[in-house]
Amino acid sequence: MTGDHNSTILCRSVYILLMVVKGDQTRTRLIDAARTLVEARGYFGTGLNEVIEAGRAPRGSLYHHFPGGKDQLTAEALVVSAREIDALIRSLAEGVTDTRELIEAVLDALADRMEEAGYAKGCPIATVALEVAATNASLQQVCAEAYDGWERALADRLVADGHGRDHAEDLACSLLALVEGALVLARARRSRVPIERARRSAAVLLGA
Amino acid sequence: MTGDHNSTILCRSVYILLMVVKGDQTRTRLIDAARTLVEARGYFGTGLNEVIEAGRAPRGSLYHHFPGGKDQLTAEALVVSAREIDALIRSLAEGVTDTRELIEAVLDALADRMEEAGYAKGCPIATVALEVAATNASLQQVCAEAYDGWERALADRLVADGHGRDHAEDLACSLLALVEGALVLARARRSRVPIERARRSAAVLLGA
DNA sequence: TAAAATATGTAGATCGGTCTAGAGAGGCGC
DNA sequence: GCGCCTCTCTAGACCGATCTACATATTTTA
Numbered sequence: 001m002t003g004d005h006n007s008t009i010l011c012r013s014v015y016i017l018l019m020v021v022k023g024d025q026t027r028t029r030l031i032d033a034a035r036t037l038v039e040a041r042g043y044f045g046t047g048l049n050e051v052i053e054a055g056r057a058p059r060g061s062l063y064h065h066f067p068g069g070k071d072q073l074t075a076e077a078l079v080v081s082a083r084e085i086d087a088l089i090r091s092l093a094e095g096v097t098d099t100r101e102l103i104e105a106v107l108d109a110l111a112d113r114m115e116e117a118g119y120a121k122g123c124p125i126a127t128v129a130l131e132v133a134a135t136n137a138s139l140q141q142v143c144a145e146a147y148d149g150w151e152r153a154l155a156d157r158l159v160a161d162g163h164g165r166d167h168a169e170d171l172a173c174s175l176l177a178l179v180e181g182a183l184v185l186a187r188a189r190r191s192r193v194p195i196e197r198a199r200r201s202a203a204v205l206l207g208a
Numbered sequence: 209m210t211g212d213h214n215s216t217i218l219c220r221s222v223y224i225l226l227m228v229v230k231g232d233q234t235r236t237r238l239i240d241a242a243r244t245l246v247e248a249r250g251y252f253g254t255g256l257n258e259v260i261e262a263g264r265a266p267r268g269s270l271y272h273h274f275p276g277g278k279d280q281l282t283a284e285a286l287v288v289s290a291r292e293i294d295a296l297i298r299s300l301a302e303g304v305t306d307t308r309e310l311i312e313a314v315l316d317a318l319a320d321r322m323e324e325a326g327y328a329k330g331c332p333i334a335t336v337a338l339e340v341a342a343t344n345a346s347l348q349q350v351c352a353e354a355y356d357g358w359e360r361a362l363a364d365r366l367v368a369d370g371h372g373r374d375h376a377e378d379l380a381c382s383l384l385a386l387v388e389g390a391l392v393l394a395r396a397r398r399s400r401v402p403i404e405r406a407r408r409s410a411a412v413l414l415g416a
Numbered sequence: 417t418a419a420a421a422t423a424t425g426t427a428g429a430t431c432g433g434t435c436t437a438g439a440g441a442g443g444c445g446c
Numbered sequence: 447g448c449g450c451c452t453c454t455c456t457a458g459a460c461c462g463a464t465c466t467a468c469a470t471a472t473t474t475t476a
Contacts, residue, residue, distance in 0.1 A: 026421080042339045045252035048466065058423040059467090065421090069467065120342035127338040129396035131250045134328035143396045173393065173402050174409035178382065181389030185381065188337035188351045194381050201382035205409055234455080256432060266457045271433070273455090278432065 027065045030055040034077040040120040042127040043074055043139070074128065075142045081124035082146035089153040099157050100206040103175055104199050110183060111195040122187045123180055151176050171205065178202055235273045238263040242285040248328040250335040251282055251347070282336065283350045289332035290354030297361040307365050308414040311383055312407050318391060319403040330395045331388055359384050379413065386410055 033055035037046040048070055052062055066073045092105045114121050129143035151172045158168035182198035241263035245254040256278055260270050274281040300313045322329050337351035359380045366376035390406035 040342055042250055042252060042335075044250060045339050047464070049464075060424070060469090060471095061422055063467070118342055122338065122341070123392075125396070126392050127250075127335070129392060130330060130335040130338065131253050133330070133395040133398065134248055134326055140396065140398065144398070147393055147396055170405050170408065173405040174386065174390075177389030177393050177402055177406050178386050178409075179389065180392045181385030181387065182382075184334050184337060184388045184392065185355055185385050187341040188333070188348065188355055190341065190348065190352070194385055197378050197381040198385050200378065201386075201413055204413055255430075257430075267433085267459095268435090268457055269455065 026055075026057050026061050030057055030062055030065060030073065031077050031080055034073050035081050035124065036120075038074060038077055038128060039081065039122070039124040040117075043131050046074075048073075071136070071139060075139060078125060078128060078139070078142050078146060082142075082149060085124065085146075086149050086153055089150060093153065093157045098206070099154070099161050099175075100203050102154075102157055103179070103202040103206070107179060107182065107195050107199050107202070110179070111186065111192045114183070114186060115192060119187050119190050122183045126180060126184065147176065175202060175205065178205070234263075234265050234269050238265055238270055238273060238281065239285050239288055242281050243289050243332065244328075246282060246285055246336060247289065247330070247332040248325075251339050251344075254282075256281075279344070279347060283347060286333060286336060286347070286350050286354060290350075290357060293332065293354075294357050294361055297358060301361065301365045306414070307362070307369050307383075308411050310362075310365055311387070311410040311414070315387060315390065315403050315407050315410070318387070319394065319400045322391070322394060323400060327395050327398050330391045334388060334392065355384065382413065383410060386413070 030051060033051045034046065037050055037054065048059075048062060051073070052059055055062075062073070063069065066076070068075075088109060089102070089106060092109070093102050096102045096105060110122075125143050125146045128139060129147075132139045132143070151169070154172035154175055155165075155168045158171055159165060163171065178198050178201060182195045185194035186192055238259060241259045242254065245258055245262065256267075256270065259281070260267055263270075270281070271277065274284070276283075296317060297310070297314060300317070301310050304310045304313060318330075333351050333354045336347060337355075340347045340351070359377070362380035362383055363373075363376045366379055367373060371379065386406050386409060390403045393402035394400055
């Protein structure tokens, strides 16, 4: 009886797990498709038809997994992309000796990523942030939080380098701006030169 | 006879002028409407229905003045906006003593403009640049040229400050990146703090 | 059987773009 | 000097395509 009960629980758990995994597979494919498309063409430039085609899912699945529609899908895609960049910063931060090296590593990684994608990638947040800043409060909030997280990661490393907290936050914000701006210029020009130049300026800001 | 001829020419000239002016008024209204909407919501986020409504013009007029359709209208709107910023930089450059003051003045002006518009304005080029970098060569070209012009204006002022040409171009590119990035962060967060912080970092880059 | 997830179909609006009609002006022949 | 022509620009109806969103099966699994 206890055995039956346990095996029932087990079966049920496995089922739920499988369902979750399977459901999550479709869900994940949709989010990944949205991430790629939104980064390449923005919020308004990405149609849900493209998303479900790229995500190989029927229309109904999209609204099953994302009852909030396009906004929910986009918000979740932005959160995943933001976390990925955050993890990139924090993982690179462990293998370098100071923040200057960290910024250079981040710029290199983002530049490579951008070139490899034929300039369809850059900052996964910026395009949407600019499109919705004045008209969509919830997505604007998601974008703002993404930047907050990255800035915190940079500030943490600056503090570890010995900077005071206040100065670290100031500097982290400017470094983030420099990186974001370099990505904008690089994409607009389809050239990584602005990123190389930002590297040197970042070094100056960090007192190299 | 000569009088008749002259008055005929005069009438004709006046007519053509009026027609040109009238045509240009509609044309200008459409471009202005497109400028505002595109800066606020980007290329894909701006519908031609909104443009003709804001520009108080019928559809026929739009396609009369812009036979190239949405792309032509957007391209011309970007060019006008780019020239406006270029003129802003060059006019501010005349009233300051060095490039540091110029950057600070530019940042102040852009931040005011952004706040006054409720964060519906920022950089008039960036949103479109990010949306079309990988998919629309002609608009991407327009964006790239806009940034080239602004960078040249900054580099000119740096050369006037005594910097060597090569170093001036490097520095101008990074300063532009810093400004662009600060605008992105400021819009995303709906706060001018990132711009204030970029001010200080710009001063550092310019050796203040 | 019940619930979850998938698979379509389609509604209703809006998209960019095209088309034709007409208003308003001067030129021009008679 | 009057009617007619042409030309520019305005005006809006209209087109097929696409958009987001929802509704309705069908399949899958315990």
